[in-house]
Amino acid sequence: MSFRWPEFLRKSLIGPRLRAIFAKEMLAVLRDPRARLILVTPPLIQFFLFSFASTMEVTNIRVGVLDLDGGQWSREIVERIEGSPNMREVRALRSDAALKTAIDRQEVIAVLRFGPEFSADVAAGRPASVGAVYDGRRSNAAQIVSSYMQRIVGDVSAQTPRGSAIAVRLEGRGSGTAVRHWFNPNLDYIWFVMPALIAIIAAVSSIAVVSQSVARERELGTLDQLLVSPLRTHEILIGKMFPPIVVGLFNVTMFVILTPLVFGVPLTGSVPLFYLSLFFYLLALTGIGMLISVVSATQQQAFLGMFALTVPMIILSGYASPVDNMPGWLQAITWLNPPTWFLVVSEGTFLKAMPASDILSNTWPLAVQAAVSLWAASALFRSRME
Amino acid sequence: MIDPASHPRLARFAAMMSKETRQILRDPSTFLIAFLLPVMLLFLMGYGVNLDATSTRVGMAVEDDSGEASSLAGAYASSRYFDVVETGPLQRLRKSLVSDDIRAIIVIPQDFGRDVAAGGGEVRVITDGSLPNTASFVAGQAEGVRATWAAQRASDRGMAADPPIDLLSRFWFNPELASRNFLVPGSIAIVMTMIGSLLTALVVAREWERGTLEALMATPIGMGEFLLTKVIPYFALGIVSMALCTLLAIFVFGVPFRGSVFALFLIASVYLVPALGQGLLISSALKNQFVASQVALLTAFLPTMLLSGFVFEIASMPKPIQALTYIVPARYLIPQIQTVFIAGDDWGLFLPDMAILLAFGAVLFGLCLRFTRRRIA
Known part of the structure; x- marks a missing residue:
């Protein structure tokens, strides 16, 4: 496999030594056909897997009903639950023991329990109550199912004789709140996931490539050959920065094209500004990956170090849960985390048509992180060479 | 010490085990993954990932x-x-x-x-x-x-407006609905996958890359023995790390532990069988550390995060993705580990899942053995 530079790059910009090391580094990354495959395939698989698997909606719900009443009003509620599009199965349970087993074995996530006097109470206008039991092991899903149940019971409640009377007294007032969701009117979860995923996959793939670079040469013993060549230290390091940035740009571009096409996520902001920010993001990631690589003695250490760093980077990025929800001291730590900044840029560019001032105020921290981490990596590299 | 003359097999086995153990103990990166990262992950899950209502x-x-x-x-x-x-x-x-x-x-x-x-x-x-x-x-x-x-x-103004039908909700096992109570036990599943599959994915590939596997093949050791000596130290590492995480979960994060210690150890041990099998299979099939590490991330770590029901509800996923979750070992671990922590021992739930995990393990180790044999021939 040969590597040819575009004419204008060969003529200008970069000196012959840098050109040579760029070509060498690209070959090192792309030479092995399996490694070539591993650079592009996993990000693509992740892209589709994440997009389909990460749903915050709860559908196909299985619930149980223990109806000791069997009257008009309990049947009304059960029928509405059965009619809800999110339900998969409404299982009739016969006893409290069956209720306990169904929840314990995770056969259902919730059970509604109607006491024997339920319909009589409702018909007579007495306050009536329904018991609901949820599986708190899956507390997140249980909470969402509970909000569905609240809505159904609330609707039925408003239609009871007493409910209508109250509505008349309160002059038929509705909920009194008009909600509009900007940037994502239907609150499509995938509109949030895809731009976030771009930030994360860029991080994972570029750090993976760069963290191996120096460690691999050290393990195989070729680093010494590189050091006795006419290349200067900074040229070696610039050469090592080249492949992860190329790989990152390639993967991100693929996703920027696929996201609107496949998932219908709007791209409302400025693409050039996005790429400007992306460039500093990739530089910052490369700096961090380089630090790992320089510190590691073997490829295994580099890989595990990379892994140990990217997992918290992703958790703190705001993808797993909003940064706003974190305690203050942890929010302060997220300021050091490149994906936290770029996630804002990516969401802003796709959904919010974010203006230049906001993009830049989320980009300069990336530039600072890049400068500091690259400087630290090269200082460490030099000191470990002597 | 075992006398090599009377028990040659046992002595060989012991020698290999001590080689592997020493290799693990000498490398700081193993400690990073087995102790530092789990602790960090637990803290992040305990404090950082907050799905609950805040202001x-x-x-x-x-x-x-x-x-x-x-x-x-x-x-x-x-x-x-x-x-x-x-x-x-x-x-x-x-x-x-x-x-x-x-x-x-x-x-x-x-x-x-x-x-x-x-x-x-x-x-x-x-x-x-x-x-x-x-x-x-x-x-x-x-x-x-x-x-x-x-x-x-x-x-x-004297107009009562309480609703005619009141829904009295109770959340069993986790009445305060702390997401920490399912995220922290779930993280233990992630930790065991990291040690079981990620660390072992590198071990055989490293020996191939460095050429030390050929040296080992020249010795009288059998391939089954060879794989076992690779697995046992990592099994021990996985259990120790799990125990550390459990102590942290209970005493630092206040996650309730209502099951028995015996059940927890059994659940963890059974899960480590397919996890180790998968790591070893990746390693012996691919022979290259970079490729093996990426494949392990993609086939072990990511599915455990995404497709196990740990974060996202399996029932809500599209049908083909749901079908895919059935071959993710962690899918069978998450309900067990959540139950043993916050509900208590429920063998009717544990035993079928354990049987499936052991079957996975048998298939994976069988494949491993075939792979290493074929390569040597």
């Missing part, structure tokens, strides 16, 4: 100067779900919504007071839809504050 930064535009408007504005300001960081005209708040400074705008429109007197009075809420979960949460809470305010006014 949201909002902006408020009060366009009406009636008593009703300022009374409702006061209700929003004192709600524990809202943190009103900015007030002013809507125009300026819009910019803050784009800049991520606030997550929602609450508008109390002109003539609100007059409308309330006439039986209406609508509040407008504009959320930042780019964070869908926060947006729907804010919308729900904003409605709630408005409704509570109205009910309070009604009852002040």
Whole structure:
């Protein structure tokens, strides 16, 4: 496999030594056909897997009903639950023991329990109550199912004789709140996931490539050959920065094209500004990956170090849960985390048509992180060479 | 010490085991993955990932100067779900919504007071839809504050408005609905996958890459023995790390532990069988550390995060993805580990899952053995 530079790059910009090391580094990354495959395939698989698997909606719900009443009003509620599009199965349970087993074995996530006097109470206008039991092991899903149940019971409640009377007294007032969701009117979860995923996959793939670079040469013993060549230290390091940035740009571009096409996520902001920010993001990631690589003695250490760093980077990025929800001291730590900044840029560019001032105020921290981490990596590299 | 003359097999086995153990103990990166990363992961999951309701930064535009408007504005300001960081005209708040400074705008429109007197009075809420979960949460809470305010006014005028049918919800096992209570035990599944599959994915590939496997093949050791000596130290590492995480979960994060220690150790041991098998298979099939590490990430770590039911509900996924979850070992671990922590021992739930995991393990180790044999021939 040969590597040819575009004419204008060969003529200008970069000196012959840098050109040579760029070509060498690209070959090192792309030479092995399996490694070539591993650079592009996993990000693509992740892209589709994440997009389909990460749903915050709860559908196909299985619930149980223990109806000791069997009257008009309990049947009304059960029928509405059965009619809800999110339900998969409404299982009739016969006893409290069956209720306990169904929840314990995770056969259902919730059970509604109607006491024997339920319909009589409702018909007579007495306050009536329904018991609901949820599986708190899956507390997140249980909470969402509970909000569905609240809505159904609330609707039925408003239609009871007493409910209508109250509505008349309160002059038929509705909920009194008009909600509009900007940037994502239907609150499509995938509109949030895809731009976030771009930030994360860029991080994972570029750090993976760069963290191996120096460690691999050290393990195989070729680093010494590189050091006795006419290349200067900074040229070696610039050469090592080249492949992860190329790989990152390639993967991100693929996703920027696929996201609107496949998932219908709007791209409302400025693409050039996005790429400007992306460039500093990739530089910052490369700096961090380089630090790992320089510190590691073997490829295994580099890989595990990379892994140990990217997992918290992703958790703190705001993808797993909003940064706003974190305690203050942890929010302060997220300021050091490149994906936290770029996630804002990516969401802003796709959904919010974010203006230049906001993009830049989320980009300069990336530039600072890049400068500091690259400087630290090269200082460490030099000191470990002597 | 074992006498090599009387027990040659045993002595060989012991020698290999001590080689592997020493290799593990000498490498600082193993400690990183087995002890430092689990602790870090638990802390991040315990403190960082918070899916529960907290207060949201909002902006408020009060366009009406009636008593009703300022009374409702006061209700929003004192709600524990809202943190009103900015007030002013809507125009300026819009910019803050784009800049991520606030997550929602609450508008109390002109003539609100007059409308309330006439039986209406609508509040407008504009959320930042780019964070869908926060947006729907804010919308729900904003409605709630408005409704509570109205009910309070009604009852002040002597009109009771409590609902005819009351839904009394109880959340079993986790009444306070702390997401920590399922995230922290779930992290233990992630930790065991990391040690079981990620660390072992590198071990055989490393010997291939460095050429030390050929040296080992020249010795009388059998391939089954060879694989076992690779597996046992990592099994021990996995169990020790799991125990550390459990102690942290109980004593630092206050996660309830209602099952038995025996059940927990059995569940963990059974899960490590397919996890180690998978790592070893990747390693012996691919022979290259970089490729093996990436494949392990993709086939072991990611599915455990995404497809195990740990974070995302399996039932809500599209059908083909649901089908895929059946071959993810962690899918069978998550319910067990959540149950043993916050519900208690339930062998009717544990045993079928354990049987499936052991079957996975048998298949994976069988494949491993075939792979190493074929390569040597």
